[in-house]
Amino acid sequence: MPKLRRTTTTHVAVLRELEVVRVEDVTPGMRRLTLAGADLAERSLDGSTLPAFASPGFDDHIKVFVPAPDADRPVLPRQRPDGLDYTTEGVRPLGKDYTPRRVTPDELDLDFVRHGHGQAAGWAEQVRPGDLAWIAGPTVGQAFPHDVDAFVLAGDETALPAIGRFLEELPPGPPAHVVVEVSGPQDEQDLTVRDGVDVTWLHRPVGAEPGTTTLLLDAVRDLDWPAGQVYAWMAGESTAARDVRTHWRADRSVPRDCLDVSGYWRR
Numbered sequence: 001m002p003k004l005r006r007t008t009t010t011h012v013a014v015l016r017e018l019e020v021v022r023v024e025d026v027t028p029g030m031r032r033l034t035l036a037g038a039d040l041a042e043r044s045l046d047g048s049t050l051p052a053f054a055s056p057g058f059d060d061h062i063k064v065f066v067p068a069p070d071a072d073r074p075v076l077p078r079q080r081p082d083g084l085d086y087t088t089e090g091v092r093p094l095g096k097d098y099t100p101r102r103v104t105p106d107e108l109d110l111d112f113v114r115h116g117h118g119q120a121a122g123w124a125e126q127v128r129p130g131d132l133a134w135i136a137g138p139t140v141g142q143a144f145p146h147d148v149d150a151f152v153l154a155g156d157e158t159a160l161p162a163i164g165r166f167l168e169e170l171p172p173g174p175p176a177h178v179v180v181e182v183s184g185p186q187d188e189q190d191l192t193v194r195d196g197v198d199v200t201w202l203h204r205p206v207g208a209e210p211g212t213t214t215l216l217l218d219a220v221r222d223l224d225w226p227a228g229q230v231y232a233w234m235a236g237e238s239t240a241a242r243d244v245r246t247h248w249r250a251d252r253s254v255p256r257d258c259l260d261v262s263g264y265w266r267r
């Protein structure tokens with residue numbers, strides 16, 4: 001992967017057993033789980049220090065270990081002083097990627113898209129306060145992009161936690177144009193929008209499934225491209241992400257160190 005204009009830090013992988021303390025629907029399509037527990041703090045293992053939970057980058061991700069549909073507990077990796085051991089017998093631990101939406105020393109919010117199909121989305125539908133949750137990471141954190149004049153961000157619902165954090169952590173100065181695809185007006189979120197920032201919400205046509213439209217590509221094509229060096233960030237369905245990356249490379253000549261595009265899920 002080419003180096004981005006972001007300082008990267010790496011962290012030892014730490015498995016944390018936490019408790020679900022709140023369940024709230026931010027919008028009809030997004031469920032927020034608030035996790036808390038002593039494992040957010042630093043602890044020691046065999047003479048080594050396992051660091052406290054930290055998420056320095058707006059688009060950091062953690063692994064959430066969720067049980068198989070017919071199980072009470074997930075298969076978990078084993079904690080070692082230098083990281084996690086996934087070589088458990090039988091089924092390999094399955095961790096799903098989620099973005100820490102809000103982090104305090106005592107709590108962590110994760111926002112789950114209620115897409116209705118998978119193991120993680122299914123788990124988020126049925127957990128209740130008092131249930132346990134297991135997470136690991138982030139193992140890599142990328143600081144805010146530096147030496148850029150403007151930002152363009154695009155994403156679907158899965159990118160909203162990162163975009164929400166981006167807008168809260170955006171330093172004064174550079175303008176930012178943000179485009180978000182959601183199912184409809186009911187799934188728009190209240191985001192921090194300072195002067196110089198605009199957020200455009202795109203609504204899928206009634207009945208259109210996520211990842212089946214060209215809404216994001218069409219919208220980023222139509223943007224008034226900002227002057228100066230633009231940092232272009234996008235996350236969402238893999239094909240949509242690929243198409244936006246191609247457009248930014250070919251039509252906007254975004255250099256590789258400012259082209260930060262990720263497929264977050266695959267149709």
Ligand SMILES: Cc1cc2nc3c(=O)[nH]c(=O)nc-3n(C[C@H](O)[C@H](O)[C@H](O)COP(=O)(O)OP(=O)(O)OC[C@H]3O[C@@H](n4cnc5c(N)ncnc54)[C@H](O)[C@@H]3O)c2cc1C
Nearest residue numbers: 061097098099112113115117118119120121264265266267
């Ligand atoms: C770095 C990173 C950060 C991420 N952060 C978040 C986050 O904060 N919140 C979040 O909700 N997701 C986030 N995702 C996306 C999430 O990891 C995927 O959506 C994942 O597939 C969900 O797992 P699952 O077990 O629910 O579904 P899976 O078992 O992976 O998939 C089951 C079925 O559901 C479909 N599917 C999966 N995701 C979606 C979706 N979003 N919409 C519609 N259909 C879907 C698949 O195509 C498949 O058919 C992130 C992904 C990455 C890589």
